[in-house]
Amino acid sequence: MNEQETYAYLAAGLGISPRLVPFFIELQQDKVIINPLLLESVRRLGRLLDLRPGHRVLDLACGRAGVSLPLVHIYKVELTGVDILPDFIREAWARAETTGLYPQCNFTVADAAWFAAHTRRTWDVVLMLGASFIWGGLDGALQALPRLVAPGGYLAVGEPYYLPQAERRPDNPFLTKEETTRRMGVVGPVVEILDDGEAGWKAYHDPEEKIRARLRKHHAADAELLDFLTATEEEAKWDMEHLGWAVWVLKMDG
DSSP: OOHHHHHHHHHHHHTSOGGGHHHHHHHTTTOSSOSSOOHHHHHHHHHHTTOOTTOEEEEETOTTTTTHHHHHHHHOOEEEEEESOHHHHHHHHHHHHHTTOGGGEEEEESOHHHHHHHOOOOEEEEEEESOGGGGTSHHHHHHHSGGGEEEEEEEEEEEEEEOTTOOOOTTOOOOBHHHHHHHHHHHSOEEEEEOOHHHHHHHHHHHHHHHHHHHHHHTTTOHHHHHHHHHHHHHHHHHHHHEEEEEEEEEEOO
């Protein structure tokens, strides 16, 4: 899949025009961690995963590897990162080179669902943070991912959930936190749930505000882009009012 095809694929998933995909990527440019997750929780995640030098980690839909590269740095693990966006993979490689972690990393441009379905390898830890939509939702992800985890390893799944009394929308097929925890528990024991609450959402959404302002200023005549920026702003507000986001850490005893 070339870059043009990738943009078309992503645009279809986002429900936007392919010409808007570069602007979608630009909205993410000031985020190293492209999830509602704080760096302190990333460090805690590493401890929960019982990582050791030489352990193999797979990060599906890794983005810029904002979660997994710190784990390489701290624990000297071997990282495989997969993302469909060449932009993100280029930046992940650049970050790995800048920090001297290049030899321990292997980043691949690929659809995470395709990669998961075709690989014959297993990993000590598999991360899938905020990308269950690639498998059609949480149930599809939980069916596809456990076979990638070596016996005794860990699966970490990041997923939105509905807050109590939240407005539910048909296009957001999420569960409550309790329902999500029960669904995860069918796959493996839930070791811990990492949830940064409102602070996580603010860390995720706040960097977009100045980028929207700049884009509106420089593209004031582009009605399609302005509508897109307004939609992303409204979506961010809706997320913070109605959704939480957490990482469930599962022990896979095989």
